Each structure stands twice: as C-alpha cells, then as structure tokens.
Amino acid sequence: RPVNDHLGKESLVKVLKQHFGYSGFRGKQLEAIEASLSGRDCFCLMPTGGGKSMCYQIPALATSGIVLVISPLIALMENQVMALKARGVRADFLSSTQLACTKEKIHEDLNSENPSVKLLYVTPELVATSGFTVKLINLYNRGLLSLIAVDEAHCISTWGHDFRPSYRKLSYLRVHIPGVPIIALTATAVSRVQEDVIKSLQLRNPLILRTSFNRPNIYYEVRFKDLLGDVYTDLSNLLKSSGQVVCSIVYCLERSTCDDLSLHLSKNGISSAAYHAGLNSKMRSTVLDDWLSSRILVVVATVAFGMGIDRKDVRVVCHFNIPKSMEAFYQESGRAGRDQQPSRSVLYYGLDDHKRMEFILSNGIKKKSPYLSSSDELLKKPLTDFKQMVDYCEGSGCRRRKILQNFGEQVSASLCQKSCDACKYPSLLSTNLADRKRNGNIFKKRGLTPVFLQRSFVAASDPSSEYWNREEEEDSNEDISESEDEALVIECSAKSKISSKATLDEKFEALQRAEESYYQNKGRKKQVKFGLSGRNI
Numbered sequence: 001r002p003v004n005d006h007l008g009k010e011s012l013v014k015v016l017k018q019h020f021g022y023s024g025f026r027g028k029q030l031e032a033i034e035a036s037l038s039g040r041d042c043f044c045l046m047p048t049g050g051g052k053s054m055c056y057q058i059p060a061l062a063t064s065g066i067v068l069v070i071s072p073l074i075a076l077m078e079n080q081v082m083a084l085k086a087r088g089v090r091a092d093f094l095s096s097t098q099l100a101c102t103k104e105k106i107h108e109d110l111n112s113e114n115p116s117v118k119l120l121y122v123t124p125e126l127v128a129t130s131g132f133t134v135k136l137i138n139l140y141n142r143g144l145l146s147l148i149a150v151d152e153a154h155c156i157s158t159w160g161h162d163f164r165p166s167y168r169k170l171s172y173l174r175v176h177i178p179g180v181p182i183i184a185l186t187a188t189a190v191s192r193v194q195e196d197v198i199k200s201l202q203l204r205n206p207l208i209l210r211t212s213f214n215r216p217n218i219y220y221e222v223r224f225k226d227l228l229g230d231v232y233t234d235l236s237n238l239l240k241s242s243g244q245v246v247c248s249i250v251y252c253l254e255r256s257t258c259d260d261l262s263l264h265l266s267k268n269g270i271s272s273a274a275y276h277a278g279l280n281s282k283m284r285s286t287v288l289d290d291w292l293s294s295r296i297l298v299v300v301a302t303v304a305f306g307m308g309i310d311r312k313d314v315r316v317v318c319h320f321n322i323p324k325s326m327e328a329f330y331q332e333s334g335r336a337g338r339d340q341q342p343s344r345s346v347l348y349y350g351l352d353d354h355k356r357m358e359f360i361l362s363n364g365i366k367k368k369s370p371y372l373s374s375s376d377e378l379l380k381k382p383l384t385d386f387k388q389m390v391d392y393c394e395g396s397g398c399r400r401r402k403i404l405q406n407f408g409e410q411v412s413a414s415l416c417q418k419s420c421d422a423c424k425y426p427s428l429l430s431t432n433l434a435d436r437k438r439n440g441n442i443f444k445k446r447g448l449t450p451v452f453l454q455r456s457f458v459a460a461s462d463p464s465s466e467y468w469n470r471e472e473e474e475d476s477n478e479d480i481s482e483s484e485d486e487a488l489v490i491e492c493s494a495k496s497k498i499s500s501k502a503t504l505d506e507k508f509e510a511l512q513r514a515e516e517s518y519y520q521n522k523g524r525k526k527q528v529k530f531g532l533s534g535r536n537i
C-alpha cells in the first residue's frame with residue numbers, strides 16, 4: 001500500500017479547499033479521513049447529505065495511490081464521477097453499460113506504471129468477478145491501492161433496506177488484499193446492520209464514527225386522510241408555497257397512483273411527472289433530467305426514485321401512502337432540505353393504506369416462510385418495522401424523537417423546538433388510552449355521547465387549518481361501535497361549521513348539534529362530516 005506522508009489537519013483542509021472550495025470539514029469527516037490515511041478500518045454512519053463521499057475523496061487526493069469505491073448504482077457512480085471530473089479530479093467508473101473502448105482505456109491506465117486515475121468507482125458485481133480480482137491484486141502488489149471505500153454498505157446486510165447479494169462477496173477483498181484499509185459508509189443506523197457490515201467485510205478494530213441523524217431543518221407532520229375531505233386539494237396546496245409550486249417529491253405505494261396523481265396535479269396547474277419502474281429507462285431519465293433542471297418541480301414516484309437523487313433544494317417530501325418502515329421513511333423524507341434550508345416532510349395517513357401495507361407485508365412473509373423458520377426474527381421484522389411506522393403516525397409524542405429513538409439515539413426534550421406537528425400543537429394529539437377515556441368522560445359530563453369509530457387514529461389538526469372549517473359531503477357507511485380500545489374520533493354529520501376561533505363552549509354546542517343531526521341522518525348515505533380530536537375539546 002502506498003506510504004502516506006502524514007498529513008496534518010491543515011494540509012487536509014488545504015486539499016479540501018483546493019478541490020472543493022469548502023473551508024472546513026463537517027462533523028466527523030476529518031476523523032474518518034485521518035483513520036483511513038493512518039491505515040485503520042473505519043465504519044462511518046452519517047445521515048444522507050452528511051458528506052460521506054468526502055471521507056474517501058480526500059484520502060484519494062491526499063495520497064499517491066488509487067481509492068477503489070464500491071457503489072451499488074451505476075447512476076450514482078456516473079453522477080459522482082461527472083462531478084469530480086468537473087472539479088478536475090481524475091475519477092472513472094467501470095460498468096457493464098460502458099463502451100468496450102472506454103473500458104479498455106481505463107484498463108490501460110490501470111496497467112500503466114503511473115496510473116492517472118485517483119478514484120475508481122465499480123459495482124460490487126464487478127468486484128466479485130475473478131478477472132477484476134486479479135486486477136486488484138496486481139494493483140495492490142504494485143503498491144498502488146491506498147483505500148477501499150464501500151459506499152451504501154448497508155446493502156451487505158439482510159437487515160438493511162436494500163440488501164444486495166453481491167455485496168456479500170466483498171468479503172473476498174480482505175482475503176485477497178489484506179493490507180489495504182477499508183472504509184464502510186452508510187446512512188442506515190440499524191445496529192444489526194452495523195454488526196453485519198463489520199463482520200462481513202472483516203473490518204479489524206474499526207473506528208466507528210456516527211453523527212446524529214437529526215435533521216433540524218425538516219418539519220415533520222402527519223395528516224389524516226380520512227379526516228381531510230379532499231386529499232388532492234390538500235396536497236395541491238401543500239406543493240404550493242405562497243402560490244408558487246416548490247420543488248417536491250411525492251412518494252406513492254403503487255405505480256398507478258403515481259400516474260393518476262401526477263395527472264391530477266398537472267391538470268391543476270402543478271407541472272409534475274410520474275416516475276416508477278414501469279417506465280422504460282429512457283422515460284425515467286427524461287423525468288429525472290426535467291426535475292433536476294426544474295422543467296418540472298414535482299415528481300410523483302414510487303420508491304424506485306431513490307438512492308443517488310442529488311438535488312439539494314427539495315422543499316417538500318410527501319408520503320401519499322404510509323411507508324413500510326421508519327428506515328424507509330427516514331431515507332425518503334431525508335431527501336428534503338439537503339441544502340439545510342427549512343423543508344417539510346408530510347405523511348398522509350389513512351386506514352386503507354395501513355391495511356394495504358399490512359396485507360403486502362404479510363404476503364411477503366408468507367412467501368419467505370418456507371425458507372425461514374417461524375422463530376427467525378427476520379420473518380417477523382417487516383411487521384415489527386411497520387408497527388413502528390404506524391406508531392409514528394398515530395402516537396401522540398414528538399415525531400422527531402420517534403425517528404431518532406428508532407435509530408437508538410438519546411433525545412433531549414428540547415431538541416425538536418416545535419418543529420413537528422406534535423410539538424407545535426401538543427393538545428391536538430392523544431392516542432393514550434387513559435386520555436381517551438378521560439376525554440370520553442368529559443363528553444359524557446357535557447351530555448354528549450362520545451362516538452367511537454372503529455378506527456385506530458385520532459384527528460390531528462392544526463387549529464388554523466381547514467379541519468375546523470371543513471364541511472363536505474361524503475359517503476359514510478361506517479360501522480360505529482363504542483369500543484374503548486379505539487381512539488376517540490368524533491366524526492359526526494353536521495350542518496354547521498366550526499370556526500377555528502370558536503370557544504370551547506361554542507365547539508361543544510356545534511358538536512351537540514352535529515350529534516343530533518348525525519342521529520337524524522343515520523342510515524342515510526349522504527352525510528356531512530367533520531372531525532374533532534377528543535383532546536382538543
């Protein structure tokens with residue numbers, strides 16, 4: 001391995017400034033760089049946008065050798081290589097999509113006495129081939145390989161959210177090239193993933209660096225589909241800030257929802273496009289280009305629109321359907337505000353979506369069950385993960401805290417600074433059973449009958465929003481029961497509106513009228529509906 005002159009902090013900052021124009025390192029970047037330069041393995045856990053790439057790009061520029069970067073996506077590699085080349089850094093990638101003559105040129109350079117390439121990006125599939133292994137051993141024996149960076153290292157773990165079998169084969173690296181330090185980088189903070197990565201790559205006493213996953217510039221919010229009369233109008237309003245459409249991603253569970261929603265938004269003057277695996281690659285790259293160059297501002301996508309989406313000024317990431325896990329939710333919502341400017345994550349939560357996701361996950365488990373024993377935790381994992389996601393939506397506590405606790409972080413009470421709906425409007429949310437019962441009793445004392453719907457969520461609302469003023473028609477054939485286990489959601493039919501500025505008594509009165517009219521109209525399909533959270537009353 002090339003001998004590294006020991007580079008002090010100042011000279012590393014100089015390299016950073018010279019090539020990237022930044023004046024200092026962020027978070028734990030410097031520690032990671034110093035570890036790699038001193039030959040120590042490193043496991044680096046930083047949230048999306050945390051600046052992981054710099055942790056292996058600077059060592060490449062500060063030493064005489066080559067840094068091999070293993071990256072799961074060709075698009076991701078292409079972007080990084082292009083950006084590096086634009087800064088005058090010699091970087092290349094090898095992939096199956098390249099022309100034979102391009103590949104040949106790269107191999108020629110690698111075979112030369114003094115290769116000019118500093119960063120060589122490859123896919124894990126290529127690394128696993130015997131031909132490439134021979135090439136690497138050759139570079140290593142000639143003392144030209146200074147560091148191996150395994151980007152998106154969570155792909156090595158079945159506990160990660162996008163497991164790639166070929167990542168498993170990377171364990172060969174340590175066997176064949178034992179003297180080169182490895183830096184594994186990921187934004188996936190599940191502890192099982194960390195263990196898996198360290199074990200599979202056979203990292204030796206790695207320096208473990210992790211930075212907080214808190215994204216202080218993202219405001220987290222959940223909106224309840226079943227209480228919003230017209231979700232589409234609500235979404236349209238969300239995507240416009242003071243009348244201007246803002247750069248956004250809307251995630252949907254299914255391709256058809258993407259197509260329908262995108263059409264609907266476009267009809268309403270919000271230029272948008274659908275993006276999903278059902279489109280051919282040419283159409284997908286057109287949508288991506290249009291969005292990256294602001295010809296369209298809103299992409300309505302499935303999770304196929306994911307890793308490597310490098311636009312920093314995304315103002316809104318909306319989940320139109322509940323994601324399958326907190327992990328997925330964090331990665332997707334984290335695509336908002338990478339420029340550190342105020343941004344929003346809004347999740348539309350609905351009971352139908354909840355049931356649908358549960359169905360999909362249970363089916364997946366059934367498919368896996370012949371291969372895994374019923375005691376295997378991996379079998380239960382999808383549903384356990386989903387439960388946490390549901391708790392994020394239905395629970396009454398700080399949403400930021402829930403996200404961070406999910407990643408095992410300790411969270412101080414003052415961390416959120418009212419930057420989630422639960423902290424900003426604490427009285428509006430309560431799913432605590434004791435609270436619900438107490439609220440129910442308050443209703444009874446006031447001569448009202450609490451109506452418990454068979455729904456497991458409460459109305460969460462911003463008092464300034466239209467929830468209070470909404471009067472709408474909708475089909476309602478709800479099976480109403482008085483189950484105390486259900487959240488207290490009052491969904492009565494009402495002829496009258498309730499203003500957000502109404503006093504408590506006025507709200508009760510309106511509720512009473514609503515209740516009367518509810519019973520009068522019971523049985524009829526067409527009813528007017530509004531929702532109140534019991535706690536707020």
Ligand code: ADP
Nearest residue numbers: 022024025026046047048049050051052053054
């Ligand atoms: P990640 O891979 O962790 O998602 P990136 O490596 O893409 O993050 O970095 C996110 C952004 O932060 C990039 O635009 C990068 O240029 C920028 N960045 C990285 N390090 C620094 C730094 N020390 N100072 C300022 N900006 C930085």
